[in-house]
Amino acid sequence: MAGKIRVGVIGIGFMGSNHFNIWRGRSDAEVVAIADVNPKKLSGDWSEIAGNIAVGGGRVDLKGIKTYTNPGELIKDPDVDVVDITLPTYLHARFAIAALRTGKHVLCEKPMASTIGDAEKMVKAAKAAAKKGKRFMIAHCIRFWPEYVVLKDIIEKKTYGKVLSVMMKRLSPTPIWSWQNWLMNMKKSGGAALDLHIHDTDYAIFLFGKPRAVMSCGAAGVVSKGYDHMATHYMYNDCPQVSAVGGWIISPTSSFEMAFIAICERATIYYSSGKKPTLTVHTKERVIEPELPAGGSGYDREIAYFAECIKSRKNPEIVTPDDALLSVKTVFAEVESARSGKIVIVK
Numbered sequence: 001m002a003g004k005i006r007v008g009v010i011g012i013g014f015m016g017s018n019h020f021n022i023w024r025g026r027s028d029a030e031v032v033a034i035a036d037v038n039p040k041k042l043s044g045d046w047s048e049i050a051g052n053i054a055v056g057g058g059r060v061d062l063k064g065i066k067t068y069t070n071p072g073e074l075i076k077d078p079d080v081d082v083v084d085i086t087l088p089t090y091l092h093a094r095f096a097i098a099a100l101r102t103g104k105h106v107l108c109e110k111p112m113a114s115t116i117g118d119a120e121k122m123v124k125a126a127k128a129a130a131k132k133g134k135r136f137m138i139a140h141c142i143r144f145w146p147e148y149v150v151l152k153d154i155i156e157k158k159t160y161g162k163v164l165s166v167m168m169k170r171l172s173p174t175p176i177w178s179w180q181n182w183l184m185n186m187k188k189s190g191g192a193a194l195d196l197h198i199h200d201t202d203y204a205i206f207l208f209g210k211p212r213a214v215m216s217c218g219a220a221g222v223v224s225k226g227y228d229h230m231a232t233h234y235m236y237n238d239c240p241q242v243s244a245v246g247g248w249i250i251s252p253t254s255s256f257e258m259a260f261i262a263i264c265e266r267a268t269i270y271y272s273s274g275k276k277p278t279l280t281v282h283t284k285e286r287v288i289e290p291e292l293p294a295g296g297s298g299y300d301r302e303i304a305y306f307a308e309c310i311k312s313r314k315n316p317e318i319v320t321p322d323d324a325l326l327s328v329k330t331v332f333a334e335v336e337s338a339r340s341g342k343i344v345i346v347k
Helices: 014-024 071-076 089-102 116-130 146-157 179-184 191-195 198-208 298-312 321-340
Strands: 005-010 029-035 066-068 082-085 105-109 136-139 163-173 213-220 227-235 241-250 257-264 268-272 279-282
Touching (some): 005 014, 005 071, 005 298, 014 029, 014 082, 014 298, 082 089, 089 105, 105 298, 116 136, 116 321, 136 298, 146 257, 146 298, 191 198, 191 241, 191 321, 198 227, 213 241, 213 321, 227 321
Parallel strands (some): 005 029, 005 082, 029 066, 082 105, 105 136
Antiparallel strands (some): 163 257, 213 227, 227 241, 257 268
16 A cells, blocks of 8 residues: 555544554554544544543544544545444444445454344455455454463463463453443443453453353343353363453442463463563563563554555454454353353354
8 A cells, every 4th residue: 555544533432532543643544534423522622531541532633634423424535545443332333344345444343243143244244345455353452462462472382381271350340431321231232241351252262262162150230231240261172271250340449450360381471451560470480571562552553463454465364354253252152151051152
């Protein structure tokens, strides 16, 4: 692609503002358009944007950037090369498919969709668009998060012998900041299981592939009508124990935390977003602080990767459409397991 990648961001909330700032900070890209239903955001007043981590806000200079209240108009804009979709989950399929059919590259926030059926439609549209040279990726940021990248490398290379156990954790206060409180609407967000816990489900798949089955339990109906807290054991042949716990019912005075403990034959690897250093490797003899890959956070690195895929005319391989679909299917299997109290095969 000659010249800068021209980006249109649809949905200026917690994640949309984050993506906007990252694209705007890149030398190979420029944000040329944004779309949102809130006129305050289109005027540059982002003071009310909030999330479980700080992403900035306040007043934003939108000089030279087109603004749309209708996402469909942004998608049709001939000056837009890439449509970055950071809308609520239930709207992903509608606008991602429309953008792909219009001939745009598409980066879409996770989870892929709020239903398996919608996710399957997105996969079909993405594969059709790929034949025409258009790139598509679901923004599963944990696959790019520096500490998680290091752990994957350690496990794949068997740096400390075989992995024996991977335990993951992702806990957040209740996300009361979402537009029209959509996160608390089970049909729109899928609850904490699909919106939050899926990060670790997807990472388990990234490490070991499709699990044979899942066994889950959780707390439902605490702050929404879905599962607000979920614990899952993923059944694999390659690792004796893989599990994750996640949810959004910790007290509002608590802080968001993502973490893992991986036990290998010759070392234990600890990560916590709330500690310094965040990542340490404990062998029998010493404690090591591994060097983290450059490029910023997982958000920065996923966008950099997608931009490179566009420039090099290659389909993304770190997150494929089928990967994203499998993550959605696996979470739905977890919900079924929690409801039934039985082990559920992942199809």
